[in-house]
Amino acid sequence: MERDRTGWSGVALDAAVALALLAIGLVGTAPAGLNEGVPTGRATYPLVAVAALALAVRRRWPLATLAVVTVAVTAYLVLGYPYGPILLSFLVAVYTVAAYRPVRTAALAGAGALVAVVTHVLVGTHPLGLIGLMPAAAWVVVPFAVGTTVRLVRENAARGRVDEARRLADAERLRVAREVHDVVGHGLAAIHMQAEIALHLLARKPEQAEAALTAISRTSKEALDELRVTLTVVRRDEVADERAPVPGLAQLPQLRERLAGAGVPVTVEVDGEPRALPMAVDLAAYRVVQEALTNVLRHAGPATATVRIRYAPDEVAVEVTDTGRGAAAGPARTSGSGLAGMRERVTALGGSFTAGPVPGGGFRVHATLPSGRVP
CATH class of the missing domain: 3.30.565.10 (Histidine kinase-like ATPase, C-terminal domain)
Structure with missing residues (x-):
């Protein structure tokens, strides 16, 4: 079962993270576009909001959260919008799956998210070609590695408590x-x-x-x-x-x-x-x-x-x-x-x-x- 048992304090923390990323996305996307010389469009901020707000349930439904965030981010990038704060939501979603799901499940989900996100490199409004695959892959590999490390540390600590008991x-x-x-x-x-x-x-x-x-x-x-x-x-x-x-x-x-x-x-x-x-x-x-x-x-x-x-x-x-x-x-x-x-x-x-x-x-x-x- 995908659902994770998270107490009220965990729900409140996840909601706070989602609202913080929403605020960062709403404030920071336009300046990111001006810096890159890439304009925003009508769908920019709705996609930013969907990706950020999905994180409010990230630990209760990690896989579903990653799926929603991946679809929003992929659509955002394929439409040619600027690289901006929306990618922070994607990093958090990948990290959460790696940190709270078994390695095999997390790896399959991470691989699917990677394939979806890198499509903009090849078929987007501004395709980058193969040279853009490496930076795009890092958006999945880095948070996945961090999340896996955190999960292993947590599991080792839990085993230590069991052994001590x-x-x-x-x-x-x-x-x-x-x-x-x-x-x-x-x-x-x-x-x-x-x-x-x-x-x-x-x-x-x-x-x-x-x-x-x-x-x-x-x-x-x-x-x-x-x-x-x-x-x-x-x-x-x-x-x-x-x-x-x-x-x-x-x-x-x-x-x-x-x-x-x-x-x-x-x-x-x-x-x-x-x-x-x-x-x-x-x-x-x-x-x-x-x-x-x-x-x-x-x-x-x-x-x-x-x-x-x-x-x-x-x-x-x-x-x-x-x-x-x-x-x-x-x-x-x-x-x-x-x-x-x-x-x-x-x-x-x-x-x-x-x-x-x-x-x-x-x-x-x-x-x-x-x-x-x-x-």
Whole structure:
């Protein structure tokens, strides 16, 4: 379909262009004729007006506009009227087709306009012969080249916007996947360990098995609540529940209790004065601790863990060490997606991240995050 969707601002601009060219044509055609020694005639100004006013719909109907302008200009030149402002209308019409229509369509339309316009060189009132073909061809070739360049630039910019939107969407999906992995992975690891304890104690010590089942219930509820908060934050069209805060270092006591219920004693040490951190930094620090402790549950075997938080004037550092099997746990411990996710979180905020086995046994995860200087 030829019609182009142009808003009211575009329609107003095209109308202004048409009126401006009409004024230039009415004022400038007679002086152009005097300068060339070519008289004007009865049809001069009607043809000038038709060519100029057709441009009022140039972007809505580019091909139709070019056809009308070409007929008017060809008739004008064949009648032997002077080269004047009417050619500006022709240049704008050719440019518009090249800028707003596909290359093949624009090229065919431009070729037709060129054939029509150059007829005056051969059969007009004042034929110029073959020597006049080159200047006449330039009236089509130059605006066509400019219009094609503008269209290509516009299409490249549009593709760039699409690619950027796709990149942002991919980054958002990765962020959501990482959040869900951290929340669900930790919760399921803790529940699995607590279920193993409950099954082991059910026959011999049912009262302790009941405590493990209670811990499973509490852990699953906490994990579901945290997952709900995470998804609510991601779904920006809904209002987040203010009663369920975004996870942060302030929730380490609950995390420690959850791990203790799963059979992993966790010690938390704090160096420096705790303070409010930027939300992204607070969440990243908490996720590093959470994922590191989840790895302890999954890979370290019977072990204890120590979490150290150090508050410096312009950064916060978190470290998780355990007394488990370290590198002996296999490649899943040292090269899993959990470590990659932690590293991505930290480096995205401009921090540093290291992880590896500790000499003599155990594993260490350390991250430093910039938090802004305290005044």
